[in-house]
Amino acid sequence: DVKVTQSSRYLVKRTGEKVFLECVQDMDHENMFWYRQDPGLGLRLIYFSYDVKMKEKGDIPEGYSVSREKKERFSLILESASTNQTSMYLCASPPANKVGTEAFFGQGTRLTVV
Amino acid sequence: GENVEQHPSTLSVQEGDSAVIKCTYSDSASNYFPWYKQELGKGPQLIIDIRSNVGEKKDQRIAVTLNKTAKHFSLHITETQPEDSAVYFCAASSKGFQKLVFGTGTRLLVSP
Numbered sequence: 001d002v003k004v005t006q007s008s009r010y011l012v013k014r015t016g017e018k019v020f021l022e023c024v025q026d027m028d029h030e031n032m033f034w035y036r037q038d039p040g041l042g043l044r045l046i047y048f049s050y051d052v053k054m055k056e057k058g059d060i061p062e063g064y065s066v067s068r069e070k071k072e073r074f075s076l077i078l079e080s081a082s083t084n085q086t087s088m089y090l091c092a093s094p095p096a097n098k099v100g101t102e103a104f105f106g107q108g109t110r111l112t113v114v
Numbered sequence: 115g116e117n118v119e120q121h122p123s124t125l126s127v128q129e130g131d132s133a134v135i136k137c138t139y140s141d142s143a144s145n146y147f148p149w150y151k152q153e154l155g156k157g158p159q160l161i162i163d164i165r166s167n168v169g170e171k172k173d174q175r176i177a178v179t180l181n182k183t184a185k186h187f188s189l190h191i192t193e194t195q196p197e198d199s200a201v202y203f204c205a206a207s208s209k210g211f212q213k214l215v216f217g218t219g220t221r222l223l224v225s226p
Contacts, residue, residue, distance in 0.1 A: 042219050043216040103211050
């Protein structure tokens, strides 16, 4: 019954490292999203993709990039990790062009940058 | 852009009591209002949603109300149970999921 899978539940990385967070969905959806979740701030959109090799910036893209080489996989990249990127990262995948249809979230990746 | 405020940030109730979480939004063009429940160690899961052409929607013990004039919407949980304990997020959008703006979350604790 798995729909959206994030490759790691917990990650600890050092400042300056390049970090890859992977998300895979098995629903054949075009849309995929990356959020970060911080206490008191809710979920904030980092990047989203509505097709292979397509990407758009969300509300807080600074310090991040993404890659969508295959339809089922959407990667979030921290080019040079910093301590202020310590957070919970959530991937989501809603069906395209269907307002009101459930978007399935992955279980989250808790990243700590030391 | 859209701004969604959510209150309270934490809510403690006794089992069997009702719980109410309130959200306000700023963009009058918003027309879709989902509520997500996030249990410990899991991603958010949609529990109920409402569109702007409806004032109220119920699903068993959960209901959502929408006041478009005042730009606020609320989640009501009746006969709360310990398994209702979770973080709840409201959200609002005018243009589909990519324009969904989330509230800051409410941690609900239901004590037996």
